[in-house]
Amino acid sequence: MNTEDTEAELNAVSDQRAIRPKSAAEVLLVFLKLGLTSFGGPIAHIGYFREEFVVRRKWIDEHAFADLVGLCQFLPGPASSQVGFSIGLSRAGYLGAFAAWAGFTLPSAALLVLFAFGAGALSGPVGAGLLHGLKLTAVAIVAQAVWGMARTLTPDRTRASIALVAALILLFSTSSAAQIGAIVLGGICGLWLCRSEAAAPSGHVDMPVSRKAGLVALGAFFVLLAGLPVLRGVTGSSGMALFDAFYRSGALVFGGGHVVLPLLREAFVAPGWLSDDAFLAGYGAAQAVPGPLFTFAAYLGTVVQPQPHGLAGAVLGLIGIFLPGILILLGVLPFWDSFRRRAGAQAMMRGVNAAVVGILGAALYDPVWTTTIHAPKDFGIALVGFVLLIVWRAPPLLVVAFSAAAGTAMALV
Structure with missing residues (x-):
C-alpha cells in the first residue's frame, strides 16, 4: 500500500513537471499562438485563456484564474x-510575464502598423468606401459591447441607475475629467448602495511579487501619472506630449479596450493630432485583428501628426498605453488576496463596473454614432453587423469583412 502511495506521489510530481514550462520561451510560444488566433475582444480572450491554461495545460487552477x-x-x-x-x-517570473505580453500583443500591433502605412494609399471611391465600412464596424462592435456588459454588470435597478448617471455625465461633458468623475462617483455609489450584493470571494492568488516590489511599482505608476504632464509642460517636447497622452489613457481606463475609445479620442482628435475619420477607421481595423484592442495605440502612434510617428510612434504608443496597467497590476498583486475579501471592495467594484457601462453607452453615441451614421444605408449596414454578432454569434472578423465589402459596394453604387 505504501509503495502504491509512493508511486502515486511520484507520478503527481512527474505530471507537475511535465506541465511546467521549461523557460520563458515556452510561455512566448503559447501566447504567440493566442496572439495570432484570439479574436473577439477581452471577454472572448478570457475564454481562450481559460481553455488554454486551466483546462488544457493546467498551469493555473479554476479558483486562481477567477x-x-x-x-x-x-x-x-x-x-x-x-x-x-x-x-x-x-x-x-518576470521574463515569463514579458514573454506573455509580447506574444499576445505584437502580432496585432504589427498588423495595425501595416494598416496605418497602407491606409493613406486608399483613395477614390473604393478606398473611401472601404474605410467607411471599417468605421461602421465600430458601431456594431461597440453596440455589442454595451449590450453584453449591460446584461452582466447592470442586472438590477441600482446598478442600471448608476450606469444612467455616468452616461449623462459623459453626454454633457466629454472631457477625460468627466470620465474619471463618473468612475469615482460609480465607486462611491457602489460602496453605499451595493453592499448587500457583494458575495464572498473564494480561491487564492499566489504571485512571485514581493510587497517591496509592489510598492515600488505603485510608486512608479503614480509618479509617472503626476510627473509626465509636468515634464510635458517644462520640456515642450512633442514626444513627451504623446507619451503622456498614451500613458494617461492607459492609466485612467476601466472596463477593457472599448472604454478607452473616448479617452483616446479626447487625447488625440481634440488637439488636432489626427482626424475623426482616421481615428475611427483605425478603430474599425483593430476589430479585424486578433489580440488586445489596446494595440490600437500602435496605429495611432504611426499616423499621428506630431513627431515621433511611424514605427517610433508605434513603439512609443504601445509602451505608453500598456505600462500603467502593468505597473498597477504589479503593485496590487501582493496585497490583493487580503483586500478582495472585504465587503466594501466587492461593493465598490460593482459600482465602478456599472459606471463603465454608462461610459461605454455614451461613447456609442458620441463619437461612434455621430461621426459614422450619416444615412439610412449606414444604419442598415451597422444593424446587420450588430445582428450578426448578437444573434448569429458571428466572429468579429466576418463582421469586419461584411462591413468593408458593404461600404465599398455602397460607394461604387
Missing part, C-alpha cells in the same frame, strides 16, 4: 492583457 480575472477587471488597463501577464508571471 481571482485574476476579477482583479484585472477591477484595475485600470487592458483586462485580458493583464490576465495573460499574470499567468506568464506565475509560470516563469
